[in-house]
Amino acid sequence: MPIYNVKLMRKDIVAHSTMAIHLAKPKGFEFKAGQFGDITLLDPPETDEEGNIRGFSLAHAPYEADLMMATRLRDTAFKRVLRALPIGAEVKLDAPYGSFTLHNNERTPAVFLTGGIGITPVRSIIAQATHDKTAHRITLLYANKTPADAAFMADLESYAKANSNFTFVPVMDEAPGGWRGERGLINASMLARHVSDLKAPIYYLCGPAAMVAAMRKLLDEAGVDEDNTRTEEFSGY
Numbered sequence: 001m002p003i004y005n006v007k008l009m010r011k012d013i014v015a016h017s018t019m020a021i022h023l024a025k026p027k028g029f030e031f032k033a034g035q036f037g038d039i040t041l042l043d044p045p046e047t048d049e050e051g052n053i054r055g056f057s058l059a060h061a062p063y064e065a066d067l068m069m070a071t072r073l074r075d076t077a078f079k080r081v082l083r084a085l086p087i088g089a090e091v092k093l094d095a096p097y098g099s100f101t102l103h104n105n106e107r108t109p110a111v112f113l114t115g116g117i118g119i120t121p122v123r124s125i126i127a128q129a130t131h132d133k134t135a136h137r138i139t140l141l142y143a144n145k146t147p148a149d150a151a152f153m154a155d156l157e158s159y160a161k162a163n164s165n166f167t168f169v170p171v172m173d174e175a176p177g178g179w180r181g182e183r184g185l186i187n188a189s190m191l192a193r194h195v196s197d198l199k200a201p202i203y204y205l206c207g208p209a210a211m212v213a214a215m216r217k218l219l220d221e222a223g224v225d226e227d228n229t230r231t232e233e234f235s236g237y
């Protein structure tokens with residue numbers, strides 16, 4: 001894949017300990033919603049045994065003007081350097097990679113089961129489907145500990161308003177009083193409440209390995225054929 005040096009345009013805190021970085025899109029750069037890229041820190045002031053490269057999903061959709069990625073800010077050398085990176089600095093981008101992309105057949109529904117930082121490629125896919133006005137029926141169950149931990153809530157709510165084929169189901173483990181979404185962890189009865197025919201959709205599971213494993217177990221127990229699931233595991237969490 002082509003390798004580019006790209007400029008950091010903006011950094012935003014988008015949830016508790018979660019930072020989005022906006023990178024200038026290289027001329028002619030094309031990708032599919034859901035794909036990821038490898039970011040290399042150039043000449044970083046510190047490093048550790050994990051090195052200077054991390055894979056991040058492209059959280060902006062292809063139609064959006066710049067490239068955006070988001071990450072949980074843990075106390076690792078890579079994240080410390082990324083957090084302190086000045087606007088205008090360059091990083092190396094090796095992209096696009098991956099096949100965690102929306103299926104073509106618009107008659108087959110899509111169900112996304114994710115949580116926490118696993119939302120990144122899902123945001124891109126749903127943004128692009130909404131922009132393209134595809135006919136896919138899409139349901140997203142998005143689990144977080146609290147609303148403060150959940151990135152891109154306003155974006156997802158706006159896609160649900162704009163796209164009548166998209167159902168957004170936020171799930172909070174610890175919800176404040178007055179919370180109108182689902183409470184607890186994603187489980188079989190919650191899934192059944194939002195997916196009328198469990199055998200019909202293609203399921204997309206995404207996030208840290210433990211999250212993907214838990215969702216895969218849930219689908220196995222619900223009798224969903226493994227052929228109808230697609231996964232993107234964020235190794236390293």
Ligand SMILES: Cc1cc2nc3c(=O)[nH]c(=O)nc-3n(C[C@H](O)[C@H](O)[C@H](O)COP(=O)(O)OP(=O)(O)OC[C@H]3O[C@@H](n4cnc5c(N)ncnc54)[C@H](O)[C@@H]3O)c2cc1C
Nearest residue numbers: 050054055056057070071072074076078120234235236237
């Ligand atoms: C296809 C793909 C897409 C990805 N997309 C994203 C994305 O969109 N956003 C994103 O944030 N990440 C994404 N990742 C994961 C990302 O590449 C990093 O692995 C991850 O962000 C962790 O990096 P780190 O610097 O925090 O930890 P590392 O320094 O890589 O951690 C190394 C090891 O130390 C452990 N460790 C380090 N710090 C802690 C801590 N505080 N608590 C517990 N254990 C710790 C980790 O478990 C790990 O085993 C993706 C990975 C893949 C493969």
